[in-house]
Amino acid sequence: MQAEEKFTYETWPASPEKATLEAKNKFLGFWLFLGGETVLFASLFATYLALKDKVPNAEQALAKDLFELPLVFVMTMLLLTSSLTSVYAMYHMKNYDFKKMQLWLGITVLLGLSFLGFEIYEFNHYVHEFHHTFSSSAFGSAFYTLVGFHGAHVALGLLWITTLMVRNAKRGLSLYNAPKFYLASLYWHFIDVVWVFIFTVVYLMGMVG
């Protein structure tokens, strides 16, 4: 099966993300990469738990003072929804429906962007209302590093998906780019899963104190 070959709905393979050897390698390699990323975030979570509420003096804000449920709930919903829309996109990719895939990916990107917007607002809020900064305490360093690392992943994911959409806009699907779309969406799911843990460990557990 050639990577450059043109397909129709009928000839498009059932698992285009694993149809060639290159694709199989990418598929496996990316899963392994996500395994490494999991350890990376696990280290960040462990650090956050160790340094949570560790501040130099009593004037510093603690987790229970900072977080507000409505804001992070909206952010969580946005990211969860974007994960769902990327699933739709992959459904259409598997059915060789390029336009619908692009449409759903576009919605995913918009949802991701609004998540990022909220996150920027959130950080700004903590800095200005609570003087809770990256340098104000070990707690601050751990919080911004963990959530910021996730935020950077979101930004990179958005950049990646957008690049793929623009690059392939005129070319349609092939066995060369289908694995790329698939992996980008896999990455997006991973980001979503990490957020679920952040939501639980940082925000929910933070609010109960």
Next chain:
Amino acid sequence: MSTYAQKKGFGATIWDYMTTVDHKKIAILYLIAGGIFFILGGLEAMFIRIQLAVPDNNFVSAGLYNEILTMHGTTMIFLAAMPLLFAFMNAIMPLQIGARDVAFPFLNSLGFWLFFFGGLFLNLSWFLGGAPDAGWTSYASLSLDSAGHGIDFYALGLQISGAGTLIGGINFLVTIINMRAPGMTYMRMPLFTWSTFVASALILFAFPPLTIGLFFMIFDRMFGSNFFDPAMGGNTVLWEHLFWIFGHPEVYILILPAFGIFSEIFATFSRKRLFGYSSMVFATVLIGFLGFMVWAHHMFTTGMGPIANAIFAVATMAIAVPTGIKIFNWLFTMWGGSIKFTTPMLWAVAFIPSFVAGGVTGVMLATAAADYQYHDSYFVVAHFHYVIVGGVVFALLAGTHFYWPKMFGTMLNEFLGKITFWLFLIGFHLTFFIQHFLGLMGMPRRIFTFLPDQGLETGNLISTVGAVLMAVAVIVLLINIVITSVKNERVGNDPWEDGRTLEWSIPSPPPFYNFKQLPLVRGLDAYWLEKVEGKKGMTPAEPLGDIHMPNNSILPVVMSLGLFIAAFGAMYRTEHAWGLPVLIGGMLITLLAMFARSVKDDHGFHIHKEDLENDDDKGGKA
């Protein structure tokens, strides 16, 4: 090879190596770069031993000594031992599983260049205000206290080269899982491939904690965070944990491939298959698994309490069991065999008592209560040099002699090889055996001098004499390499004549596509099986056809260079106005190169069947 003949000329060769994605050429790059760093690290070791030859010596100053000892450890572990192992993994592993290349040739190149630029960055510290001076472990309170940019070079340099290692690990894993030739089942894989597999898995899971630890250190030193500042709520023990969660698996990342190399050598020169192959595989996997459970035995004196100390002590002892299994399996591979004492085999044979000595002191160190005495004394120095030199360096030197003909198509001189061996072996034991006792007699490690009349003079002098012998041995090896390269007597597929695995069934060095036709593997030691049945080579598993090959690319160099530049920006950001723009600029270079890689289609090219038919198995050019 008419169509694909290489351009001649020095510049063209350099360009070829900078852009290559061929695993065999990348292996040579790793060998050269790792070899240079090995010599640098060796020089640093010599300075250490000269300084400690006599009490109250002033050959180097106190501050400089700390820089030397830090760079010795860091260089040897990250820039010499691992890259040299990567050289053999790259050169041999794809051949052993009957693959035409690794799974991600482009990433393979990227991995090398990241390592190279990271190592270069780290070593530039010597010329830019001083090297890191907090030990290779760089414990947080001291490393934050350290003035100048030394520690910044350490954190940023290791971050860059660490990324390269991680990429390499993923690449090897996918290669072994997806690219095996027909019939090459998991339980038919040579042990070097198995150990590469397990070591790569360890890399995948052990390097991220280091990455995080280094990020914290970079942030604390350069961007105002407070992870390790107790006054701001931070905690320095956090660094110790993150470092050793990486650091302990790291020693297995080093030793397992060494075990793999020795397993190949024992079987080859005993003319016997590896004794207890499946238990060897099992032991390798088990060591890799247990390697993650024992990191805190480096921290027995940190004050974790008796419960944690006891658990980690017992867990550590458990590792002795699979390691013992391996030792006995090697001995019984030789038992009843027909042993030929070639240079690689001498190293392998000498490895057993040397490594056993290091292994048993490892068990002694695991007894937590007694470790309070050993910890941070010269006993520990002796222990880890016994395992890392007696295990890893012996394996690297054995591998160099063993695989040299496969990588370069010519044999290293056996006579000189044996001289290297004896000098190094005697020097090694002379240097390190006595250090066990120095430690027990009260000599702490990492001291730049010792005072007279504390009973430490004789031991230190003996140790220095041994180090000189090792240095001479390495010089003999270098002379050997030069002589061999000048003579350049070509050898055939199987120069040791007892080759057992697939790499010996193809020309030395192999053509750039490795296998004209993928071989059919019928069992463990596939090539040996065919030879025993009187066949000349492997049975092909496919008809002769077009071979798909990847294109060369300069982008890996550009991406790594970008990070290299960005690291300078990060370091000088607060001191110079150009710092921030350089940081952003460097990141942009990397990002743009990634972008270029992403949007530019790279379908590779095909070697046509007709060209393959004309190619007369002469082999490629190294």
Next chain:
Amino acid sequence: MKEFIHYIFLTLQEFFTKEGFLKAMKRLANWRLLFMFAVMSLLTGCGENYLSALKPAGEVAQIQYDLMKLSTAIMVGVIAVVTVIFIIVVFRFRRKSDDEMPKQVEGSHTLEILWTVIPILLLLVLAVPTVAATFKLADVSPMDKKDKNGKSEALVINVRSNLYWWEFEYPDEKIVTSQDLVVPTDEKVYFTLKASDVKHSFWIPAAGGKMDTNTDNINKFWLKFDSKSAEEAENVFYGKCAELCGPSHALMDFKVKTLPRAEFDRWVKDMQNVKKPAKPETATAQQGQEVFNKSCIGCHAVTPANTTPEKARVGPNLSNFGERERVAGILEHNKDNVKKWIKDPESYKPGNKMTGKYNLTDDEIDAVSEYLMGLKVQE
């Protein structure tokens, strides 16, 4: 796999019937005995009484030394087995002709189980005393037992490590000293450990293993000093910093003076009685005191009371400087060395925090040295 074991036995038998090998083995056995003897004598006879972990001078060091001996014995056993097989293999199975083809063997389950189970048993033998000793050495519960005055029933000493010097505070006795730790013999002494700048590690090899002084938390442990061993070491043990802490890590030594309980109590009394700095006895010393009070007293106290807060105690307490074992922990204790040290501390302890904090003429240094040498609390 029975066949294979049988085969090994046959080979072994053959090995021993061959006269030459027999001789070789005999010689080897002699060598091994000699080697074992050498190792054992090294283990028992190594190093100086005041420094070596191989000359245990108290209960902790003894427990650790016993563990060392047990583990060494087990390990020498393992090495012996490996060595015997190794030597047989290397001599017996050399290739004689290029076309010989050995019998192909895959493995032996019996053997493999054997060399899995035996090491596990050996390790159990080692693991049990290890765990027991680990808990025993970590037992600092007597520290928390307070009498009705709120004092610990056992002697507690707070160790504070600083860039290249040590402070020892006796909280219940309310006194502070530096560089020379004074302890009573034949009783458990409890330590709390912490660092004031970077991490160090507190190690008195002859008395027992080390414990880190952290910047984040306080560690606790205990040591014991036997009067008999103390006598052999002339009542002074050497202490070391065991954790890399900067350029002068190698020079961060301290001394431990051991005294019988009664003498220790007297020392404590004498220290407590020093309410004012010791009076200078000569005119030069008098002048030295004036210089000291101008230039040095900001960092160095000359009264032993622990009334000033830790943060203010930035340099070693010098109340009993005249009775120290060493100048700056490393130089022989005489006035000449004190002068040299004050004149140029950087050349003796690179990176120390004292360099450049004062500006004294040679005469002033001479006077200060005289003054310091006269600072004594005991008769």
